[in-house]
Amino acid sequence: MYRTVLQRNGRSAFLVLNEYCGRSNTGLGVNVLSRRTIIDLSYSTHFMDFKGSSIPSSMKKLVVTKLSQNFRSAVSLQTVPVPTPGDGDLLVRNRFVGINASDINYSAGRYDPSVKPPFDAGFEGIGEVVGLGLSASAHFTVGDTVAYFSEGAFAEYSVIPAKKVVTMPAAKPEYLTMLLSGATAHIALRRLGDLREGETVLVTAAAGGTGQFAVQFAKKAGCHVVGTCSSDEKAGFLKTIGCDRPINYKSEDLAATLRKEYPQGIDVVYESVGGGIFDLSVNSLANKGRLIVIGFISGYKSASGLQPITGGTLPAKLLKKSASVRGFFLPHFLSDYRESLTEMMKLFAKGQLVCEVDRGDMDPEGRFVGLESVFRAVDHMYAGKNLGKVVVEVAPVVDSKL
Template structure:
């Protein structure tokens, strides 16, 4: 296997700081080096696209503030070379998933302890990484919904929202999910969402006042701006709102959507003994592997569904190769995607 490897490989990096992903990125050639002790070399088949990809190109994270910046942070592929001292756990040909900067790359050399073996190479396993893990751990560790409570998921037909809907249902909750358009509403119904709310046709605040008169116990919120304000107003007594992001502001210079209500937030929470809690996935590093294993088991047992969008809805071959990553990011921000957006970085390789 090692003799068949190329001398160089390609990866996508940000060469300038801007929230305009397409303007920021460039494909570069790199020398392919063998893994050192304790490492494995992975050929990436599928890489996931996330809203935060443009936060990397904008330099909004401390560890990624000076170009060139490695882009992409989740992938699924196969082990093609094993370094000394890895042991029997990982062998050449093993399908694996990983969370690491630089997944928009044809090859990745990573510590053997940082990769997750998976049953096969499928795009669905990419969706369980950043998106699935965010939903699972945000609900379990921060939102803590109980059976019988009402949960509102914003951006519910997106990569992470789809899992928040299903995982809340598995906890015995009543789930409402916001979306835009009939196709997304149909997806939410198929995922078990009790009440899809298409905000292009209905006013969210009116629906919540009418159908949740006692308020919402838990909100899984990643949109920001007016959606955040409406969700805070809808909180029940002792309600918990989880902030997993604020995508509405990512395509701006500030990176943060404007809210006319933030100055009054303490008073709005006080009267309900409610709370707003932040969630950032990598603050729960020790929980990642057991949570991922749980999600894989649920998926394999048919208790969890992973909707994947590879850009084929409009015909054609979809998102293939590093060249397609900017198109995939644009697709995410077009509000027309369904589920998790995944790019096939190696379309000539068959699934394992």
């Protein structure tokens, strides 16, 4: 069977040439295979169907309609047609999507000023393949469970290039935690941390989506790990994943604690808060210390996206200690991505990696279910209430095996 893609009214149709073994005589003494041509326009039967269920004609998605650091103001919930995948694409029915601090930076247009609204929101999702293009069908099939790191995840259905997805064992939110949060910690510490056994590592916002991974990877490297958090509950969680010294900064003086308990300074800081915590981290560095900036969430809601720091004295402080500040932005390290994800998946399968998920069970309005709850989930994270990676359930999980 051969298939050739035709375009009809912007949708994909498939020309199917069926060969059968009836023979015809050409009059030249040569028998050839007879052929019949069937134009099959019911592409949904072959390429857009999941367990025999129909795919709706419309869906919901979140769209950035104006640039603003106020997520609720910038983003609207819209009903649009379900898209059709192109030749190398997959149509994924999203089951879970991940919430990231950078969602606000994206809605504010800080990553690419040339991109103007409207554009789709969200960075990561996991779900089942319910449709695919011809080229994509060489490697995937309807019913496969896949996860992806790509724009436009805040939708009931997403069209994703097949080259951007990773096959997953099941549509579990734990797998989603590794795509951005886990990969950021894994690659940043490996490429920029230069961790050595016996060193002291400070992880700020340690009980958050990426902090939980930084704690575990630093501990696996044989380091003494210090983690900041905002509650005793979070401090208790940090102990369970190997944090040697959780510090609840709401009940302890963080600066005084670091000076008293770590007088020689901190060798590596995994920093995601910014502002005053950044300044404190710089002041706490040991000789030859390394501070990795993976974010500065404390300033994202401001007009500039930044909180003030004492940058004027930074060169002198770094010079005095032969220390360094290193920035990490995951898209610049995509060559490391698949190897990193593979290693994390192996650790998780062996029970050697905790992937804590916050699905909103402690939120007053209940679990984050449906795209409408993305707004609540973003607020939940920015209020510092999350324990682990914040995840929204878009649709109920079903068995993805046909």
